[in-house]
Amino acid sequence: MFTLPVSKLNDLFAAVASTRKLYLPVDDEASGHAEYKVWHEGVTLSNALNTARSAKDFFFPQTENLVDFKMEGKTIEVIDTRTESEDFVVFGVRACDARSFDILDRVFLAEPVDSYYKNRREHGVIVTLACTRPEETCFCTVFGIDPTNPAGDVSGWIAGENLYLSANTEKGEAFLSSVSKLLAESDDEAVKAQQAEVKEILKKLPLGSLDLTPFKPENLLKLFDSKRWKDLSEACLGCGSCTFVCPTCQCYDIRDFDTGHGIKRYRCWDSCMYSDFTRMAHGNPRLTQVERFRQRFMHKLVYYPSNNEGIYSCVGCGRCLAKCPISMNIAKVIKALGEEA
Amino acid sequence: MQSEMIKRAKELLASGEVARVVGWKAGEFDYDITPGVFTTAEELDSAFLYNDLCEANLSKYMIAQSRKEGKTLVFLKPCDTYSFSQLLKEHRILRENVYVIGVPCDGKVDVDTVKATGLTGICSMTSDGETVTVKTLYGDSTMSKADAMSERCINCKSKKHVVYDELLGEEGDVVADNHRFDMVEKIEAMTPDERFEFWRNELSRCIRCNACRNVCPACSCEKCVFDNEQSGAFNKGASDSFEENMFHIIRAFHVAGRCTDCGECSRVCPQNIPLHLLNRKFIKDINELYGEYQAGENADERAPLNTFTTEDVEPSIVYERGGKQ
Ligand code: SF4
Ligand code: SF4
Ligand code: SF4
Ligand code: SF4
Ligand code: SF4
Numbered sequence: 001m002f003t004l005p006v007s008k009l010n011d012l013f014a015a016v017a018s019t020r021k022l023y024l025p026v027d028d029e030a031s032g033h034a035e036y037k038v039w040h041e042g043v044t045l046s047n048a049l050n051t052a053r054s055a056k057d058f059f060f061p062q063t064e065n066l067v068d069f070k071m072e073g074k075t076i077e078v079i080d081t082r083t084e085s086e087d088f089v090v091f092g093v094r095a096c097d098a099r100s101f102d103i104l105d106r107v108f109l110a111e112p113v114d115s116y117y118k119n120r121r122e123h124g125v126i127v128t129l130a131c132t133r134p135e136e137t138c139f140c141t142v143f144g145i146d147p148t149n150p151a152g153d154v155s156g157w158i159a160g161e162n163l164y165l166s167a168n169t170e171k172g173e174a175f176l177s178s179v180s181k182l183l184a185e186s187d188d189e190a191v192k193a194q195q196a197e198v199k200e201i202l203k204k205l206p207l208g209s210l211d212l213t214p215f216k217p218e219n220l221l222k223l224f225d226s227k228r229w230k231d232l233s234e235a236c237l238g239c240g241s242c243t244f245v246c247p248t249c250q251c252y253d254i255r256d257f258d259t260g261h262g263i264k265r266y267r268c269w270d271s272c273m274y275s276d277f278t279r280m281a282h283g284n285p286r287l288t289q290v291e292r293f294r295q296r297f298m299h300k301l302v303y304y305p306s307n308n309e310g311i312y313s314c315v316g317c318g319r320c321l322a323k324c325p326i327s328m329n330i331a332k333v334i335k336a337l338g339e340e341a
Numbered sequence: 342m343q344s345e346m347i348k349r350a351k352e353l354l355a356s357g358e359v360a361r362v363v364g365w366k367a368g369e370f371d372y373d374i375t376p377g378v379f380t381t382a383e384e385l386d387s388a389f390l391y392n393d394l395c396e397a398n399l400s401k402y403m404i405a406q407s408r409k410e411g412k413t414l415v416f417l418k419p420c421d422t423y424s425f426s427q428l429l430k431e432h433r434i435l436r437e438n439v440y441v442i443g444v445p446c447d448g449k450v451d452v453d454t455v456k457a458t459g460l461t462g463i464c465s466m467t468s469d470g471e472t473v474t475v476k477t478l479y480g481d482s483t484m485s486k487a488d489a490m491s492e493r494c495i496n497c498k499s500k501k502h503v504v505y506d507e508l509l510g511e512e513g514d515v516v517a518d519n520h521r522f523d524m525v526e527k528i529e530a531m532t533p534d535e536r537f538e539f540w541r542n543e544l545s546r547c548i549r550c551n552a553c554r555n556v557c558p559a560c561s562c563e564k565c566v567f568d569n570e571q572s573g574a575f576n577k578g579a580s581d582s583f584e585e586n587m588f589h590i591i592r593a594f595h596v597a598g599r600c601t602d603c604g605e606c607s608r609v610c611p612q613n614i615p616l617h618l619l620n621r622k623f624i625k626d627i628n629e630l631y632g633e634y635q636a637g638e639n640a641d642e643r644a645p646l647n648t649f650t651t652e653d654v655e656p657s658i659v660y661e662r663g664g665k666q
Contacts, residue, residue, distance in 0.1 A: 030542055031613040032457050049461065052612060053548065062548065063578040136370060136464045136478060204478055206369065206464050235376040235402065237555035241611050244550040253577055268578030276568060325552045325609035326397065327373035 001166045002176060003186035006158060013039050013091070015179050020087040023058065025051045036090065045092060049135055054247030054319065055097040058090055059120045060104060062244075062269050066116070066254070069263040084119045089175065091127045095150035096140040096317040098128045100247035102151075103304075103313050107250045125175045127165070128152035130191075132198055137318030139207035139331060145315060147202070148195040159194040162186075207316075210334050217306040224298060228336050233293035235326045240271030242320040242329065243296065248313045251277070272296050297333045342444060343391040345509055346416060349442060350389070351382045353414055359440050360411025363402055365395040371466045372452040376402060391416065393468035393486065396449045398605050400425035401558040407435040415439060418446040419513060420493075422502045423601040423637030424558035429504070430640045431599070433561050443502035445510035451491035451608070458484065493604030493617065496521040503638055521602065525621045544585050546612040549578050553606040553616050559596040559636075566591070589619065597623040598646035601637035630654045 004012055016022045017039050025046040026037040034048035036055065068079040101121075108117035128150035131138075140147055149155065153172035157164045164186060167173045176183065202208060215223070243249040253270040256263045270277055272295040275284055286292045304313035314330055321329045346364070353359045366377030366388045376397050379385050398421045406413040417425055422443060428434045450468050455475060462478030473489040475482050487495070498521065500513025528536055554560045554567075566572040567588065579585040593616075602624060606616040627634050631645035631653070 028546070031546055033613065035546070063580045065580070133461060133479070136462050201478060231378070234378050237552065239550055239552040239555040239609075241548075241550035241552045241609075244548045245611055255575075255577070257580065264580075266578075266580055268580075270577065274568075274577075276570075321373070323552075323611035325556050325605075327368050327375045329373075331369065332375075 001164055001186050001188050001191070002180075002183035003165070004163045004183055006161050006163055008182060009045065009163060012163075012179060012182055013043075014041070015182060016089050016091075019178070020089060022089045022091060024091040039091075049131060049133055049138075050094050050097070050317065050319075052245070052319075054100065054245065054317065055090060055093050055126075056100060056104060056247045058088070058124055059101065059117050060108070060250065060252075060269075063266055064116065064268075065264055065266045067265045069265070071262060082116070082119075084116050085123055087123050087125075089125045089127060092129045092156075093126050093150070093152055094131055094317075095128060095145050095147040096138075096315040097247050098126060098151040099140070099143070099145050099315045100317075101126070103248045103308075103311065103315070104250055106308050106311075125154070125171050126152035127154040127156055127172075127175070130155070130157045130194070130198070132158075132194065134198075134201060134205060135318055135322075136206055137321040137331075138205060139210055139316035139318065141202055141205065141208050141316070142210045142212060143312055143314065143316050148198045157191045157194060159190040162190065164188070164191050207318075207331050210331060211338050212301070212312065212334065214338050215301040215305070215312070215334070216310075217302065220298075220302050220306065223302055223337060224294070226337055226340055228340055229290050229294045232328065232333055232336055233290045236273070236289050236293050236328060237325055238273045238275065238289050238292060239325060240273045241323050241325065243271035243273060244269060245319040245323045246314075247317055247319070248300070248315060250313075272299065297330060297337075300330065301334070342510060343389070346391050346442070346444060347385050347389055349507075349509065350379070350385055350414060353440065354380070354382065354385075358412060359414040360409070361406070361413050362389075363399050363406055363413055363415040365390045365397065365399075365416075370464055372450075372455075372463065378406070391444065393448070393450045393470065393473075394452075394466065396451060396491075396608060398424055398556075398558065398603050400428060401556070401561065403434045403439055404428065404561055407438040409438075412438050412440050414442065416442050416444050417502065417505070418444060419500050419502050420446070420498065420601070420603050422504050423499070423635070424603050425637075426504045426640045427599055427601050427637035428558055428561065430637075430644075431561070441505045441507070443505035443508045443512075445513065446500070448486065448490045448494035448497060450486060450489040451494070453613070454491050455484070455489050458488070491604070491608065493602075493608065498602060498635070504640065521621060522625050524615075524618055525625050528618065528622070540586070541582065543614050544589055545582065546614060547579065547585055547589070548612060549576075549585075549588065550611060552609045552611060553614075554592060556605045556609045557596065558601070558603060558605070559599045560592070589616070593619040593623065596620060598627060598634075598644050599636050600624065601635070630658065 022039040023036045024039055025034040026043055027046045028035050033052035034046035035051050065081050068081050070077040108114040130150055131147040153169045154175055155166050167176050251270045252267045254267045256265050273292050300314045305311055350362045362379040366375045367390045368374055372394050374395055376399055399415055400421045429436055450473055460475055460477055465476040467474050468486055472483050473486050496519040497516050498519055499515045501515050566574045567576045600620040604617055627645055634645050
């Protein structure tokens with residue numbers, strides 16, 4: 001384990017930023033939220049628990065241009081507009097978001113590999129930061145995530161006056177050696193003490209005892225046919241906020257934008273809450289909001305785990321709890337369906 | 342008030358006058374209240390709620406609910422009745438299928454406002470009408486209710502119900518001396534460049550989640566232009582700042598003259614974008630150019646933007662007000 005006084009954080013950021021782009025959570029005055037921003041001299045790390053937008057944007061941005069086409073007479077020129085091969089570092093990712101990358105990897109890195117996503121994954125270094133003040137909406141522990149021991153290429157802790165860093169991957173080792181001049185070797189006493197302290201808080205999390213046992217492949221049909229979907233989804237606005245703030249939602253649409261003298265083919269996030277999601281010639285197979293709403297939770301809690309060795313595609317970050325305009329969310333769904341099962 | 346409401350709802354359900362009740366349902370942490378439909382006395386007893394934290398405007402749900410078999414009872418706060426009445430004016434709600442009970446409101450406590458004071462880990466939040474008690478993972482605290490209300494309630498435009506079949510509690514009055522245009526005036530006083538900067542800073546945070554549009558009672562089109570591939574304005578995600586601005590500008594124009602200033606758009610925006618300021622600019626302009634007008638106040642009166650009179654302002658007003666030629 002390596003350490004650096006918090007007072008020297010700026011030197012660390014400057015050293016990293018001298019070789020590549022460095023992103024970190026920064027307080028945004030207008031919104032009152034923390035958001036990832038590019039570091040430059042004068043930018044300071046936010047103290048907020050997490051960013052409003054998740055960290056998935058770094059690998060799976062909300063919109064990205066895939067390719068351009070230019071038409072001239074009968075010829076079509078295909079123009080490669082790819083830009084996703086810049087090296088970058090994301091500092092301060094929380095344990096839940098770090099786990100979300102594993103979930104996205106299973107989708108985008110499976111055959112056929114999504115080369116846009118893969119390039120970004122390869123060029124990005126993730127430095128995580130352990131949580132010390134979880135929110136009431138946090139339930140990452142339910143999914144076996146330890147917020148006091150976050151994953152990532154490098155795991156980080158801010159305990160007392162010091163930052164502690166420990167590499168988990170080759171990329172992480174290389175990152176630490178690139179800034180080794182600033183780091184000193186250290187034992188992990190302070191980190192252990194902080195972990196013990198935060199674990200006491202984690203025990204008190206109101207959603208820490210959500211029971212996932214009913215959500216298993218054998219129960220697929222029973223859950224699918226539950227009578228509860230109707231009342232749970234009754235007030236849903238079909239807005240898609242829950243999917244867009246979610247670090248693990250992975251659905252996208254590919255569209256062509258006619259610029260007048262060519263085509264820009266882009267992809268953008270999509271949401272199973274939308275009426276045109278997976279639309280086919282005859283329309284959306286999910287006719288009403290009840291089925292669309294059910295899809296979101298069945299996917300996270302049953303379909304995805306059925307295809308991925310039991311791993312749920314929710315990391316308990318709590319963003320959808322805080323952001324749904326009608327305060328309907330995955331925690332309420334888990335409780336309601338669990339009561340029934 | 343809550344017990345009176347449950348009592349009336351039960352009576353109306355039992356007599357068969359209404360088939361269902363639309364109200365607010367309790368959540369996990371006091372503040373996470375969900376609009377809900379109740380069909381039995383048991384459901385009402387177990388989850389129906391009305392308190393200082395019931396922020397959601399239930400009027401838009403009546404578009405769908407009024408098309409169901411039998412009458413639907415809905416509880417509306419004063420500001421919600423303006424949205425309801427505007428929807429009636431637009432022929433979106435089948436009035437004969439709705440039973441409206443107006444309920445009093447002296448301002449709602451808003452969890453985001455409370456969070457903005459720095460409190461985190463809020464497990465419970467209760468209000469006695471004067472003081473809000475907040476219990477968090479890191480200790481308890483209290484604050485005055487006024488400090489826990491969002492801007493829309495601080496600047497409430499009316500405590501009066503403009504449409505109802507029955508009222509519970511005391512009827513209030515229009516609040517004439519609210520300060521809802523103060524921030525609009527500040528933005529008007531900016532230079533065009535400052536103003537552009539202000540809005541870019543706000544709108545650049547938009548994640549196009551559509552919460553503002555979908556919650557808005559004025560946004561009730563069967564198919565929104567942004568969801569319609571044939572419209573030429575189809576747009577699921579903004580690819581650049583132009584499209585980011587465009588969505589909001591088009592939406593603001595489309596609700597102009599119909600927006601009642603219910604404040605739901607700003608309440609639900611996950612990115613805390615002050616969308617109400619766009620709508621209030623239109624409201625203020627309509628007031629100044631066509632005479633005082635409050636959308637939703639009167640379901641029978643013609644709206645200024647839909648009515649032609651010889652007194653109407655000329656388009657050249659733009660230059661007189663300092664716009665560029
Ligand atoms: S669950 Fe909530 S956030 Fe998700 S679509 Fe429905 S209303 Fe919107
Ligand atoms: S479903 Fe909600 S809690 Fe789970 S990962 Fe997505 S946003 Fe976070
Ligand atoms: S199907 Fe729905 S819940 Fe699943 S990843 Fe796609 S948008 Fe998210
Ligand atoms: S609710 Fe906010 S973030 Fe969502 S589309 Fe509207 S302005 Fe954008
Ligand atoms: S634009 Fe906003 S304030 Fe106006 S009616 Fe719609 S939600 Fe209400």
